[in-house]
Amino acid sequence: MAAARDAAAREATDGDVPDGEATAREAWRAILALMFSGEAPGRIHAVCQAFDLTPAAMKILLVLSGGPRPMRELLETFRHDPSYLTSIVDLLERRGVARREPHPTDRRAKRVAMTEEGRRVLAQVQEMLSVPPASVQTLSPDEQKQLLRLLMRVVDAEPTIPAAMRPRPVIPPSD
């Protein structure tokens, strides 16, 4: 822990960061700023409240949209404590959005599957979360397309992002 801090201190004091990395860093800082301070934190909070789910439970729900998952796999994905995952799945079951089912081959294990109610809730959660902050509309339609194109490339390079969370290309209206 002290080691990490020392490394940071070293880099923070001498300013000769390669230029290529500097651009990526500033872009990343922009993304952090948008998530940390704009309308985002309040809205995520509001969505969780509206559906009586914790942020952790909501993220699990997003992953379950891809199909039933053994608890073991969810643990690897989220790096939670096993007992905490138990409580999250308990909550999801109480809300009726997911249920435990026996693992087909390993009788020790259980799988977690999304219910029909879960699909309905997920659709609404995603709808509420997806509303962009007004500041994005500062960009022209063309610039917005540019931004989406670049961000999709970045997201595509992140293997751990569940399919339901990935942006989809916008198809121009057919009429």
Place this chain on the structure above:
Amino acid sequence: MAAARDAAAREATDGDVPDGEATAREAWRAILALMFSGEAPGRIHAVCQAFDLTPAAMKILLVLSGGPRPMRELLETFRHDPSYLTSIVDLLERRGVARREPHPTDRRAKRVAMTEEGRRVLAQVQEMLSVPPASVQTLSPDEQKQLLRLLMRVVDAEPTIPAAMRPRPVIPPSD
């Protein structure tokens, strides 16, 4: 609360969203995905642990970089409960990164100011947070510049983002 859910349900079921908004929405979803599931959550957690600060305390520190702030103003900015702000400032004082000082004109009020140690810690925190996920390097240097340019425009349109969190333009090396 039920009203918000109903509105979401309505939008989630009929798919005729205006195309311009659809692009902004997908771009925003990409940003959410990067923050929710990539390397980001673990790293934010790690930084807070490394400096023994809570996420809330770290955000206050970022704001204080702009100068001393009355607690009242911090409450407006973060919409926390007053008693919770008290405990956050207590923590910042215990860590030696900020201190309370009397308000110059209103003897009821107090201002919170960053210490020299606070400036050192802030520099290291920002250094650690600013490391972009590897996926950003998927983009060419030119594309990274494009991305930064677009994101800076969006961030500039968000008035509540503190100066210390805003991305800075990358100046090409002078040699």
Place this chain on the structure above:
DNA sequence: TATTGTTATACTCTATAACTATA
């Protein structure tokens, strides 16, 4: 013996209610 998951418990983060001091 190792692995999957649960129970019981404790710790951290955040909010609510009642209070003190100043305006």
Place this chain on the structure above:
DNA sequence: TATAGTTATAGAGTATAACAATA
């Protein structure tokens, strides 16, 4: 009487330790 901030306390959210069942 209203406002700035604190204390005491309660409630979520998350982790640690000991355990039961299956492999």
